[in-house]
C-alpha cells in the first residue's frame with residue numbers, strides 16, 4: 001500500500017527539487033519501514049528522445065524490431081511497470097521556460113502509450129488505463145506562480161495544468177502540486193518557498 005515511485009527530473013546535480021524529493025523519500029522510509037521505494041533519476045539519465053525509428057517501434061511487428069527498437073520498448077515497458085506498481089508517485093519537477101524540463105517531457109513520450117496507459121474510443125474519446133493513485137509534483141520555480149490551483153491558475157504556469165492533464169489522461173487523476181516558489185529570488189523568498197514546500201510534504205506524509 002505504501003510503495004513509492006520517485007522521479008527526479010532536474011538536470012542540476014544540486015537541484016532544489018532533488019533535495020526536496022530526498023526529504024520525501026527519507027520521511028516516507030521512516031514512516032513505512034516496509035515500503036519499497038523506486039527512485040528513477042531522469043534528470044541524470046534522461047530517456048532517449050523519440051525519433052522516426054522509435055515511433056515506428058510502436059507500430060511494427062515485435063518480431064521485426066531493430067536492436068535499438070527492442071531496447072526502447074523494453075525501457076518503456078519498465079517505466080510503465082514502475083508507474084503501475086507504485087501506490088504513490090512523487091515527481092521533482094523544475095520549471096523550465098514556464099513548463100517542464102526536457103527530460104520529463106521525454107519520459108512522458110515513453111510512458112504515454114496507446115493500449116498500455118491510455119485507450120481511445122471513437123465514441124467516447126480517450127480514457128486512462130492506469131489505476132488512480134496520488135501523484136505529488138514538487139515544482140521548483142525561480143519566480144512565483146502560486147500553487148497550481150486549477151481554480152485559480154497563474155497564466156504563466158504552463159507546468160501545473162499540463163502535468164495535471166497528462167497524468168489524468170493516463171488515469172492518474174489524484175494530482176497534487178507542491179510548489180516551491182521564488183527559488184531564484186534570493187533571501188527570504190527562497191527560504192520561505194522551501195519551507196512552504198517542506199511543510200506541505202510533511203503534511204502529506206503525516207496524512208498518509
Ligand SMILES: Cc1cc2nc3c(=O)[nH]c(=O)nc-3n(C[C@H](O)[C@H](O)[C@H](O)COP(=O)(O)O)c2cc1C
Nearest residue numbers: 010015016017094095096097098140141142143183
Ligand atoms: C533552462 C531553464 C529555464 C528556466 N525557466 C524558468 C521559468 O520559466 N520560470 C522560472 O520561474 N524559473 C525558471 N528557471 C529557474 C528554475 O525554475 C529554478 O532555478 C528552479 O530552482 C530549478 O529547479 P531545480 O533547482 O530543482 O533544478 C529556469 C531554469 C533553467 C535552467
